[in-house]
Amino acid sequence: MDNAFFSRFHPRVIDVFLRDGTFWYDLGKPRRTITFESSAKRNFMLVTDGAGALSVNGVHHPLSVGSVFYFPLRNRIQLSYTPEQPLQFYSVHYDYKLIEWDGSSVTCLEPQENSLPLPVVTQAADAESFALHMRRLYDLWQGKAPDYEWQARLMFLNLVNEVRRLYSQRNEGDLTRRAIAKCMDYIKTHYAEPLEREELAEIAALSASYFSIMFKKVAGCTPTQYITKIRLDKAKQLLQSSNMTVSEVAREVGFQDPLYFARVFAGHAGMPPREYRKA
Structure with missing residues (x-):
């Protein structure tokens, strides 16, 4: 686990979406695959219904309920679903900087990495609980309370940390x-x-x-x-x-x-x- 990265990780939530069945329609016509030739946004997502696949530069990852996944920047991304089970998911559009603080001065760095130091897809141990937290983040963002941006950042950090914790646990035998x-x-x-x-x-x-x-x-x-x-x-x-x-x-x-x-x-x-x- 790259703790040096996460100790400097300072994200900002830009928007939060709920992608339901309408996401798969373009000009009123259904589509099963969406392709981004070079992903321009950082997105963090959770599948809440359906099944499908994420392809990153030709490498395929199956998706199902409870799959937490993200789009690495400047990669060729394909998102698809099976006809019987259209994917539905929460999506957090975010960006981040790397903050270094030595106690007396602060340095803000632009991230050089296209990917987080996490697997592109992680299966949540408790999909229902993870979905509940994503729902709360979505409701908070839509509600736009006076401190919603700060609260959203805290909630997003907790979600990322949960994925980090799962990844660390699954590699603790190292x-x-x-x-x-x-x-x-x-x-x-x-x-x-x-x-x-x-x-x-x-x-x-x-x-x-x-x-x-x-x-x-x-x-x-x-x-x-x-x-x-x-x-x-x-x-x-x-x-x-x-x-x-x-x-x-x-x-x-x-x-x-x-x-x-x-x-x-x-x-x-x-x-x-x-x-x-x-x-």
Whole structure:
């Protein structure tokens, strides 16, 4: 699972549709296949009735009730259905940017990927529940309440995250990912100790270079960044719940240099440790 992507994923819902049987008519004439020579919109969809197929650059994917699918950008897309079971589906037209925030500054990046780091088609584990959430998103969008765009973005993020969760669960048997998860657990309990990449790679039974690559892919950040996050989270707890000095807190969570700790903490929290304690 590409957590580095989703940690930066910032979508905007543009429109929400319910595509019923009328979608398959053009100028009053029925059609069984719709073709996009080069898809120009990002769409996220759920089949609520019928059966058919999605073709992306000639690769066919069957669709049925509960199928969650999307259109990769600038690909040749064909959507079709069987005569007996016309497809009906919800469709979310969206776009997104990649947002990077280091605690003091924000960078907005245009996505370079045509596809999400997810399968083009995923079968929902609970089709009825997923359809209910899509229906709520559709009703919210049609209702146009004062905060509907913000609420729609939250609901859409939850839907995407559910697909992400399903994909992750179905790939949890991957030995490398489980090794990285084991290493992350080790960091959580040994954060106060010196932690070197080579030691962590040995725990995961991976080469140091491959460990770094896979750690970032699984955790969404480098091993050093993850260690720092764990240490700073513990430091925040100690600053608010103990009478330890800032220097004592720094050493307690694994920083040997209190001045360096204060600089890193301020960059992460937006204020020095002493101010954080008073906030």
